[in-house]
Amino acid sequence: MNGGGPCSGNSARLRPGSAFDFSPYVRPVGIAAKRHFHIAALGDHGEILFPCVLHQRFHQLHGDAHAPRFGRNESVFGNTRLATGAPCQFGLFLRARHIGAIGAMGDIVFSRNFDFAGHAGDLLLASNTRASHGVPVQFLSDNAAAVHPDIWRAMRDADNSDTPYDTDRLSRELDDAFSALFGREVAAIWVATGTAANCLALSTMVQPHGAVLCHREAHIEMDEGGAPGFFLHGAKLILADGDNAKITPETLRAALDPIRDDVHQVQPHAVSITQASEYGCCYRPGELARLDMEISSRGLRFHMDGARFANAVAFLLRPAAEVAGPVDALSFGCVKNGGMSAEAIVFFDPELADLARFRRKRAGHLQSKGRFMAAQLLAMLDGDLWLHNAAAANAAAAEIGSAAKERLLHPVEANEVFLKCSTAERQALRAQGFGFYDWGMDAARFVAAWDTREEDALALARAIASL
Structure with missing residues (x-):
């Protein structure tokens, strides 16, 4: 070879x-x-x-x-x-x-x-x-990607009579499957959306009079339509800064130290980070450990939004347990990675899972035919499909990023590419058939997915290089 x-x-x-x-x-x-x-x-x-x-x-x-x-x-x-x-x-x-x-x-x-x-x-x-059929080449979002054939096949195979809700055979297998992945005992429950995963997980950690600290670019702040406040019954979000949409111990202290231990001020109860971050950058295990020292010293809970957790694992080439670090709960993404309609909340504290099951029902997210949700998650883990899909998306993004050079706004460490791009340049790219999101006045975001074709990634790379 x-x-x-x-x-x-x-x-x-x-x-x-x-x-x-x-x-x-x-x-x-x-x-x-x-x-x-x-x-x-x-x-x-x-x-x-x-x-x-x-x-x-x-x-x-x-x-x-x-x-x-x-x-x-x-x-x-x-x-x-x-x-x-x-x-x-x-x-x-x-x-x-x-x-x-x-x-x-x-x-x-x-x-x-x-x-x-x-x-x-x-x-x-x-x-x-x-x-x-001339459909625009899609770099809008990995949410727009096709469902992987193995996921469809698993759902079809699950189309048999079984017990309802989460008492079916496949749902009962989730704890063992995720425990094997993380090398320790965990509890996992399915939900239909990433917003539900994040907010239900946080609802087990935060009281209505408390707060969640997150990055100011976090999905729970920017893209969940007020759902955290709804699920957490009015709990507040405290916003922190940090390069590449990553929180550091220093930016955490800058956000929390001014808060008095006083009944007149909202008290932080949890910290939520995103792996990979909203700008496609990954927390290294050492960064997670240092962040956890600050979080645990304050008696706070630790949540990770892992909508692109698979992309982080594929980039870092570290075991899933190290990429998750010492968090109490992880929102494990599936839909962005070739899934249809299932995400998992992985609880490293089983007591939180018990509470989440009741809150899931109360929030209207307990589906009667839960086996179709579990089937997707198990199929994603089977044969490491989740990693293969993420690695394919990362590779396509790396190809695009390699052509961007000085245009890059953030390192390409997952499947997202952020570029400096004028209005005229964005129009030129769209005229060539590429779909993507504007990211402010002079920037654009391109997201690769598991099904991004090599020729499409190369075509976009050439188009960017020629701007």
């Missing part, structure tokens, strides 16, 4: 019948030690790109007369003809059962009885229709 491995930064070319073991490169984050990709057949474009995530390169093909034909149950990669004999526009690596029709632009016009092997097949299902 050329290039020295997937983390070398070079593309690699595999030969038919070969196998590649990438476990040495991902073992630090807890992926199974033995995982091989067996290549059954390669076309002219059998390249592996995006270091560390084995993101197969998609090429638009124009019908190769020499492309081989494969049976319905054979593995296919590259410029091939599927069972129908129709040319496939994009390279993929998949196991196909009951092949249906492949449209002229490579669209899959059926959706059942398909087994995909590897990220390439998943991306094909998620993105071919978008590419061939």
